[in-house]
Amino acid sequence: MSATDQLRWVKSSYSGGEGDNxxxxxxxxxxxxxxxxKDRSIRPLAxxxxxxxxxxxxxxxxxxxG
Structure with missing residues (x-):
């Protein structure tokens, strides 16, 4: 388990409801x-x-x- 697996992830309010974006x-x-x-195998940006x-x-x- 990586350190990012233990983070509290929140989906963007702009993410599509159909599983896209x-x-x-x-x-x-x-x-x-x-x-x-959609692809958690990609390392997150920090x-x-x-x-x-x-x-x-x-x-x-x-x-x-501003």
Whole structure:
């Protein structure tokens, strides 16, 4: 069992209900883990909270840092 198996994963509210576009995140102090729930054999990404905030702002169409 890997360390990421013990994390509390939460599915994105934007994930499709038909089993497509399934993104899950798990928060830890100083790290945001991101994975594809359809293929858990792929190692999750681990990014800083600052990087995750910038990514989600850009994905939502908002300017980064604001």
């Amino acid at each position: 399934c993104v899950e995140v798990a928060l830890r102090p100083g790290t945001v883990h991101v994975r594809d729930s 990014v800083t909270p600052t990087a995750w905030t910038a990514f989600t702002a850009l994905a939502a169409g908002a300017p980064a840092g």
